[in-house]
Amino acid sequence: MPPQRLDITVPDSSVEMLKNGSLEVLKHVRKNWKSSDICFKVFTDGVTNRLLGCYLPSDPEDMVLIRVYGRNTDLFIDRKDELQNMELMHSAGLAAPVYLAFNNGLAYQFVPGVVGDERMVQEPTIYRLIAKTMAHMHTLKPLNNEKYRIPSLFPGIRKFLNLASPTFQDSVKNQRFLSKLSTIQDLYNEINHLEDHLVQLGSPVVFCHNDLLLKNIIYNEEKGQVSFIDFEYAHQNFQAFDIANHFCEFCGLESFQPELYPSQKFQKEWLRIYLEEWFCLIGHSSRKVSPKDVETLYVQVNKFALGAHLFWGTWALVQASHSTIDFDYLGYAIDRIGEYYKRKEEFLDLSENKYVENVS
Template sequence: MSNECVLRVDLTLDENNLEEGALKLLSLVRPEWNQEEIKFKVFTAGISNKLIGGYLPKDKSDMVLVRIYGKKTELLIDREAEIRTFVLLHQAGCGSKLYARCNNGLCYEYLPGVVLDPKTVREERIYKLIIKEMIKMHSIKPQDGAVTSPCLFRLMDKYLSIVPDKFEDEEKQQRYIKTVPSHDQLRKEVGDLKSALTCLEMPIVFCHNDNLLANIIFNEQKGKISFIDYEYAAFNYQAYDIGNHFCEFAGVEEVDYNLYPNKEFQMKWLQEFLTAQNEANSVEKKVTERDVESLYVIVNKFALASHMFWGIWALVQSHHSTIDFDFLEYSKLRLDEYLRRKDAFLALTLPQ
């Protein structure tokens, strides 16, 4: 199945009247549904796009999601690559089925369950399922012609090139000047990170790259974890996917970096990850304390890259997005945390 096999609909969704466009898409992907009976649920957790779910009251689990792309997000996201990723992940048993695409959005399968929160993400039974799903995704092989070089610094450089020089809103401009590092400083920090991280030996695998809590769905009935939202999924450093996930323990709407997992928790998590990875790959090798310590050091260095990546990303979003979210404040939070953790994490040394 390729991009060409996904139903294409010549329809432009209106973010101010998403239900109307959703009904048109549902008439194509669920033609047996009585349109007068369809109900809608608006999802508010996302900060990149707007999302709505259509369903019949008799079976809410058979919901169909319709997502309209956020304004100017094509500057940040390769939409054709996202379609390929949707198809690839579904074939691998890792994601939703994509029903249709339109001019500025997607229509796809709803995965029932609850999103994680700062408490549930730490539960052993749940984080073991997260690890299992992450390893499954990391095992996906590249398609013919796929770019398998790590996307991290390529995207950071791209985002830096489109960070706004100035905001038209004067209040926002003053906050920008006072609270966010300059372009030159950001470029220097990215260069320093690249030098510090690219010399580390770390597998390049297919990563989700955005495993925040709202993108992880727990289906208790099935005892299964699913990852959703594949806009940033691509080949990348494995340690980035893990470090980014640890950063997201802090939340998005109410960010608290005191929730970043301590070493004791990380060592348990990483021990489980390495053991499960060996089992998945039929590797009969005992995971040593040195193995876990090495991964701990590398993951925390890549956590810095997560803060920098999303800090720069939020600067671009703050200039273009119409979503009701303070992207400039979020950028400040991520970049402040990067600077706060930088010296300690870069000073970590691999065990001899």
């Protein structure tokens, strides 16, 4: 059954207005909670939406999350699809339940655990869980939706570019854009070239998270499991893109550090674990993962990392024009698109024949 929908709009121009609006939503989610007893936690990690945790001091883990959509994000995020994605993941035991939707956001269950960071996602116990959970997610089938048949990567980048302004009203921001980034037309040319190359790799099209940054991974040590959160960008996409995007997120968000991109050795061990789980889940449990299997996916993943840089670089250009969140979106766009150009020749030159002899 779809979550309840409320005709309530939660204002978020100040923390106090966000809290007051959330109290109206909570009357429908936790009817026995007294407003005077409710505590709030403002989450500041998100760069797309506002997020508020609501709980009673007697049971802080029974937290309701109130997420208010960022301004103009409906230009590039289909909120109906997002809700279906969350329901799909919850039905598979991979995400928390959604309590209800309101005009400009959602209320859903808090997932207890430790939020991912650069150190945690490189711990063997945890990255094995991440790889296996991603393999599980990649077997899910969205509900009868024709548009889910088309991989979202390149339509998504082109949508961002169509929305991105070639100039900014802020003269300082505009000068920074012109001095650091290619023209919009140059970026269109890059997308066309990259698409021609990547679609020939034969990466399977599966249900992807598409935004598996480290803070969207929650590790519950007691249960020995990881959960993924935030499914705004989830859609059918190239398998190798989802993995590549996760690896790119090792480099960070607030402070982009490309030297943290995982090594070949780390990637290949991660990919081996992923493939073992993937083969088992798709009915090939008797098939052993060969060095060639790992190498093929390794090459695909690193080529699709270029797609991840363009996707989030162009996304950040749109946010730089529209978002009210205090984040240097233009600087992030410069970092990601710059990394695309820096790694373009190296990654496009990768081939299985060139590197397979290094696999043992």
